[in-house]
Amino acid sequence: MSGVEGLVAVVTGGGSGIGRACGEAFLAGGARVAALDLDPSGAPAGALAVVADVADSAALDRAMATAADAHGGIDVLVNSAGISAVGPVEANGDDEWQRVLDVNVVGVARASRAALPYLRRSAAGAIVNLSSIAATAGLVQRALYSASKGAVHALTLAMAADLVGEGIRVNCVAPGTVDTPWVARLLSNVEDPAGEKARLAARQPTGRLVAAAEVAAAVVYLSSRSAGGVTGTALPVDGGMSGLRLPPRPRA
Numbered sequence: 001m002s003g004v005e006g007l008v009a010v011v012t013g014g015g016s017g018i019g020r021a022c023g024e025a026f027l028a029g030g031a032r033v034a035a036l037d038l039d040p041s042g043a044p045a046g047a048l049a050v051v052a053d054v055a056d057s058a059a060l061d062r063a064m065a066t067a068a069d070a071h072g073g074i075d076v077l078v079n080s081a082g083i084s085a086v087g088p089v090e091a092n093g094d095d096e097w098q099r100v101l102d103v104n105v106v107g108v109a110r111a112s113r114a115a116l117p118y119l120r121r122s123a124a125g126a127i128v129n130l131s132s133i134a135a136t137a138g139l140v141q142r143a144l145y146s147a148s149k150g151a152v153h154a155l156t157l158a159m160a161a162d163l164v165g166e167g168i169r170v171n172c173v174a175p176g177t178v179d180t181p182w183v184a185r186l187l188s189n190v191e192d193p194a195g196e197k198a199r200l201a202a203r204q205p206t207g208r209l210v211a212a213a214e215v216a217a218a219v220v221y222l223s224s225r226s227a228g229g230v231t232g233t234a235l236p237v238d239g240g241m242s243g244l245r246l247p248p249r250p251r252a
């Protein structure tokens, strides 16, 4: 039993990468899925694909209503839509700071606000946000992105406190580097993509990138009835990156 049988899950960013993998995992577990995305054409077969921008409150209200009408309510919201930012603190101008925080942080608040009227009617209401290892570990060249994911982590805890009395659980997952189109795009912009991919893999104690399906399995667990006692947590899915301190490997 997956613990999500019969539930309705709305996944922002459901057209690609981790969001798409979440849609697949929910469907495999017997849930119904609505994938909200700027471009939902990559949503898994069997999901309701809905065009929506998490920077647009009115569009999100319409998208949640469409999902609830089609599937008979909403039990789970997964906030996976997000965008990247690269560089140290002086690299990004005000416009980019506002854009990334607007999508990565305010987008989570907007989608949650739009979904809450439906989650309140569910007997199994849950929200799972996509944070990152970048929220709690200092990573080079990720100042703005890390700030956005630190805010997602903090927002997760505050929302969990506010909603626990209503029976709605709020958690986040904190992935390491995951093999998705996002990372493929990042790699395509560096001088030595193969070397950079090998360095990212080596940074994780497992020695490889995390698979999107592995993150999705954690999201499905946190969304499931089996996790009824779990709220206000951040679950790392990072190949051991946050918790392990291995001895340095001898240089060849």
Ligand SMILES: NC(=O)c1ccc[n+]([C@@H]2O[C@H](COP(=O)([O-])OP(=O)(O)OC[C@H]3O[C@@H](n4cnc5c(N)ncnc54)[C@H](O)[C@@H]3O)[C@@H](O)[C@H]2O)c1
Pocket: 012, 013, 014, 015, 016, 017, 018, 019, 036, 037, 038, 039, 052, 053, 054, 055, 079, 080, 081, 082, 083, 103, 130, 131, 132, 133, 174, 175, 176, 177, 178, 179, 180, 181, 182, 183
């Ligand atoms: N890939 C990683 O290594 C990694 C690691 C940690 C956390 N994350 C987080 O996981 C989430 C998903 O990342 P991914 O790797 O699957 O990326 P991805 O680029 O493959 O997918 C992101 C999806 O979000 C959509 N999106 C972007 N802006 C949107 C907007 N304004 N409104 C609606 N949809 C929008 C995109 O169209 C895309 O389909 C992000 O929040 C990211 O920060 C990713």
